[in-house]
Amino acid sequence: MKKIVLTTLLLCSGNVLALDYFVQGGLHFGGDKLAQAQFTNGKSDSIKAGELISLSAGIGSEIIDGVEARVLAGAKFDTINAKNGDVIFLRYPIEALVLYQAGEKIY
DSSP states (O other), rough: OHHHHHHHHHHHHTOOOOOOEEEEEEEEOOOOEEEEEEEESSOOOEEEOOOOEEEEEEEEEEEEEHHHHHHHEEEEEEEEETTTEEEEEOOEEEEEEEEEEEEEOOO
């Protein structure tokens, strides 16, 4: 059993995965309305599911020639602030992508 494991490790040692690191941010608009706040001055504000800021980081690697896999994790949030309370929308999206490169284009 030890010989099989050692042989497998030696055969695979030439195929080292090179990892790429990514950081991305976004500014988003639209989505379903989740909450609305009325202020004492007559103004109002709302939080929508797909709106405002997202930040994420991840890794990627070329798994075979021309095909890259990426995994990213991040946070997406929006807030309404008032003197008597706050409304916060926060979620943690995880993205898994497989990209194919044909020439100069990536799909």
